[in-house]
Amino acid sequence: MSASRLEDLVADYLSHLAVERGLSGNTIAAYRRDLARYTDFLAGRGLEELSQVSAVDISEFSRQLTDNHLAQASVARAVVAVRNLHSFALAEGRVAADVAHDVSPGNRPRRLPKALSVEAVEALLKSCDTTTTEGLRDRALLELLYGTGGRVSEICDLDVDDLHGVLADPQIGLRLVGKGNKERVVPLGSYAARAVTAWLVRGRPQWAGRGVVTPALLLNQRGGRLSRQSAWAVMQRAGKRAGLTEKLSPHSLRHSFATHLLDGGADVRVVQELLGHSSVTTTQIYTLVTAEHLREVYRSAHPRALRGGSS
Structure with a gap:
């Protein structure tokens, strides 16, 4: 051969x-x-x-x-x-054996999600001017993203009817439809509920008659459903107003939702259900973020942490 x-x-x-x-x-x-x-x-x-x-x-x-x-x-x-x-x-019969078969390509490094601090999230939310229709919409969007951990597509796909029952009885929970049409129910916190109520009462009616009638919860200025691209632009504007230098996207609030829950003591499997991950392995990447945060706090605060001095 x-x-x-x-x-x-x-x-x-x-x-x-x-x-x-x-x-x-x-x-x-x-x-x-x-x-x-x-x-x-x-x-x-x-x-x-x-x-x-x-x-x-x-x-x-x-x-x-x-x-x-x-x-x-x-x-x-x-x-x-x-x-x-x-x-x-x-x-092709051009070699007698495949010597590369057992050579591992190595594991691609997992990219740790970039979570915002609680203070940064609060600054982002407070940057919305809720005296304007756009500000009411933006605040509702951001509160929903951070309060539910939903993907931007899941939040933009919400209809008004999806919220009415939840606002009347928060214990029902909000139904989100994720990848593969897999449904999950997540709690709706009081801050998000208030922001959505304010948008429905004072904001949405101002834009609802401008275009084709739509059941969408979140609208653009033409009266149509808010797109994922527009939601991304909302994040950029809010970050600029808040003076944040981090690279932002709607997913930043999903990452922050998961990280802050784990920092607060939530079980990783609970966070898995809330995020809609099919495997807990996907969710466990957030535990790496919180572990690194703990190490940083230890190194900066503990008197016997290693800082290059003699033992």
Whole structure:
């Protein structure tokens, strides 16, 4: 079984991705870059054929990318490209064994959600001028996002009828429809209830007659349903008014909702249900945030914390 030179093999593999698998041009370009790094690495080791490569070589390639300060996600992607190349070579009968099969691409680092402080959230909410129709709408939106932990799409999809029963009896809870049309019921706090009531009584009627009649709870100035893009713009304006320098999106309030609950002693499985996560593993990333906060407090406040002094 003859071995193929690396350049020919890579060219055949990229052609296979384009013609037989129909991958996009951007994806193929990424594979080409990653495999060019790989062939350069192997050439530097005097390896010209894939049959000469060992699992140790591939692990060293991954380590070199990391040492060159390539992002971990990019390292993982490159190793996946290499593994797929070796798998292709084996399937084509161009090598006798797939030495890359057991080489782990590594875990992509989990990005810790950026939660606002309680003070920052309060400043954001108070920045809304509730003497205006827009301010009433904005305050209702932000209070709902922070008070329920709902996704922006879930909040923008709410209709007036979804709130009437809850406002009359808060114990009913607010029904949110999440990913995959999965429903969950979340409590509606008193601050959010008051903000929504103020919007329904003093704000929404001002805009409701401007466009096509809609059951939507939150409206834009034309009388239509507030979009996710418009909700993002509301956050940007509110953050600017509040003097916040953090990068903000509606999801910032969902992150803050979860983090503040855990900081207050809520069980992670309760937070999982409130967020609508199908797995508690997804929710547990927030526990990393609160653990880091605890470490920061300890390092800054405890007299025996390590600060570079002698023991």
